[in-house]
Amino acid sequence: MNTVRLTTAQALVRFLAQQYSERDGQEQRLIPGAWGIFGHGNVAGIGQALLQAARTQEADLPYYLARNEQGMVHAAVAYAKMRDRLATFACTASTGPGSTNMITGAALATTNRLPVLLLPSDMFATRSPDPVLQQLEDPRAGDVTVNDAFRSVSKYFDRITRPEQLIPAALAAMRVLTDPVETGAVTLALPQDVQAEAHDWPVEFFRRRVWHVGRPVPEAGAVERAVRILRGAKRPLIVAGGGVVYSGAETALRAFAEATGIPVADTHAGKGAVAWDHPCAVGGLGSTGAYAANELAKDADVVLGIGTRYSDFTTASHTVFGNPDVTFVNLNVARLDAVKHSAEPVVADARLGIEALAGALTDWQVTPEYRVHTRQLIVRTREIEEECFGPDRNTGKLPAQTQVLGALNNTLDDRAVVINAAGSMPGDLQQLWRARDPKAYHVEYAYSCMGYEVAAGVGAKMAAPDREVVVLVGDGSYLMMAQEIVTMVSEGLKVIVVLVQNHGFASIGSLSEALGSQRFGTKYRYRNGGSGHLDGAVLPVDLAANAASLGADVLHATTVDEFRTAMEKAKAAERTTVVHVETDLYGPNPPGHGWWDVPVSEVSALESTRTAYETYAARKRAQRHYL
Structure with a gap:
């Protein structure tokens, strides 16, 4: 077997530079570069490897300097979002606080199901100089480090305590990064001594690899069951989520909506999949949703969710769908989301799923009356927008x-x-x-x-x-x-x-006031010597x-x-x-058409809180599981 002697960090840099993603025949670099802030733990490992790669041109992995470790993860995630999850960055940080600064970014990536590769530096695998600077000592276990905190917010986690462990771990990392269902933060914790340790690597490890991102095809029986439900709908509504955008299903969705007349509401991640002025576009749905979308959701008898995870803001904390007999059909690449709300699931790529549904519904559309009703709601929504502007x-x-x-x-x-x-x-x-x-x-x-x-x-x-x-x-x-x-x-x-x-904090200030907490602690003010509170003059x-x-x-x-x-x-x-x-701290904001479940104190000495609880209890009665 042909081998080359490199450090673990040098091998990782060379490996990452050879990874590509492909979908629909389009290839691109999976990891086009590395973000980093160097300190003890990675300056002589990943840092040296990136320098060597740049100077010798043995690997094309450009380095970008961030100013905050959390910030560089956010930058990588935003890049991945713009690239439909087909490309992202690696992020390297120093031992201890440098690495743990990335945890919030990891949680954001995994919650949003966006890929990012994190390379936090770790303590000595040999433990010979323990305890080193910034090391957490756990009296219960010698192998625990602060990087274990990444486990709960990563879709894949591994700690590389021997150079040869990098081979299966790196391949597993690429598998998860390119999986549209399992993607999120991928963490390879790298002890600082292992980063600098040399090993004889098989040359095959560094060959060009293309990770094919497929489009799961909908199962025929699932499509048939979904179509049967949609055909029986009188007041259907589509909820377009981020999966529509990541799949590149926008054209298919617009054509499906036009052919059937089903109005399309969107989540934050799905906005723009159907243009705002399209005749079927009814705006954002849920707690802060638009008038048309929420009015249609209130009476909808069938909801077709496409690529949405149904967060509480989308469902207005399980209150926006008001029809007691509402039925859900969910098209999603992830079964976790496809079965939510006791839905009839279609587990498939969004674009292929929409095309399958459209092909089976060529002879069906909503009634003319429902189209007219939708248009009337859209007209009122536009009036509300203009009033806000x-x-x-x-x-x-x-x-x-x-x-x-x-x-x-x-x-x-x-x-x-x-x-x-x-x-x-x-x-x-x-x-x-x-x-x-x-x-x-x-x-x-x-x-x-x-x-x-x-x-x-x-x-x-x-x-x-x-x-x-x-x-x-x-x-x-x-x-x-x-x-x-x-x-x-x-x-x-x-x-x-x-x-x-x-x-100040306009959003939380407004929420605080609505919940009876009187905007407490939500303004940027001097501390008032008289009251002892932060309610003095505005800070300069x-x-x-x-x-x-x-x-x-x-x-x-x-x-x-x-x-x-x-x-x-x-x-x-x-x-x-x-x-x-x-701008004015007190708004006004757009009129509310939905609700968000934020608990209010059941007992209180404050009249404002008692009044807010009465309102909360009344709104809570409309909340239910969609069974």
Whole structure:
């Protein structure tokens, strides 16, 4: 057997550079590069291997420097999302806190079912210098390290304590990364001594490998059972989730909706699969859903879920589907999701499944009356949107956030990518964003991680350099993680960051008020010497100056017209530009058409909490399992 002598880290870098994915005849690099922050644990292992690869050209695995370990995972995940899960990055971090900083990113990736390869450094496998700097000592077990925390948030985890273990572990890692059902965070924990240890590797390990991502075909009997249910429907509704987009099933879904007349609601991950102004598009569904979608869901007798995991926001905490006799048909590549809500499952690729259903329903469509009813609901939904965008939304001196979103809608072209994840904006966006392109709406709302947005802007722009990428971030998320603006600047990426400042947590503040907690702890304020609470004057925080200090160009806006002007300048710019705009902390937000189950204290000395509990108990009565 031909062998080559390399360290474990050098072997891993050479292996990763030779991995490709393929679907529908299109090949691409599975791991086009590596993000990293070096410290003790990986600087002499993975760091040396990446340097050697670059200098000797023995492996093509470019290195990218992040400013925060969690941030680099977010960037890799955003890249994978834009590439339909067919490509992602490796992320390497130093021993201890550097590695555990990636855990939140791992949880986000796995919750969203997006691939990312994590390479956290670990303690000495030999244990000869134990305990080393930053080592956790567990008196119950000698083989426990902080990296064991990755196990619960990874779809695959392995610790490489001998060089030869890398071969089966690396192959298993690629298998999971390219599996549309099992994908998520893949973690290979690498002890720092093993990274630098030499071994004679079989040359075959480094051959070019193509991982074929197939399209599971629907079983004929499952299609037949699903069609039987759909034919009996009087008020059907489609729920389009992220699986539609990842499968590239948008064209098939539009054709199916047009042929049958079934209205299409969408989740955050599915928005844009059917253009917002398509006659069958009824908008976002659920807790922060649109009027038309939620009204149709209330009376729907058959729900066809395609590529959705049915989160509580999608189902409005199991209240949005109000028909007591509602029946579900779920088309999903994952059986876990296909059988939810006692559904008739069709376990298959979304595109092939839709095509199979369409082929069996060529002689069936909804009634003309139902089409008219759907159109009437859409008309009212458009009126609500325009009301949210209009000048009457002002309740104070500052513009409402909805007005800023309206201006942004009108400023960007159809291919521009808008990124968001947390705060009040995901709810506003689900109702108000008008996406025509399946990649135009990039809202991470499975983990809804504050701090995702700026880092995700890096990954999204790297994945789609020909698109305008707009990071939409509130001051709460910005303060969690803004430092990847430096990475945008250093990599020469042109990203627009729309920084919406309202001096507090608007979403949780509003929720707190609704739940009787009086917006406690949700405003950025000085501590009041009289009350002892954080309810003093507004803090003199200058986030625009902060953004400028990180290397971005900064534009200011205090009115909606100024914001439009600033956005035109930002679009014309050639480098990362932050558009800073202040909005009213108190909204108003779009009208609510759904509910979200957040428990309220059953007993309280506060009248506001007692009143909120009465409302909660009343709404809770509508909640049920879909059996």
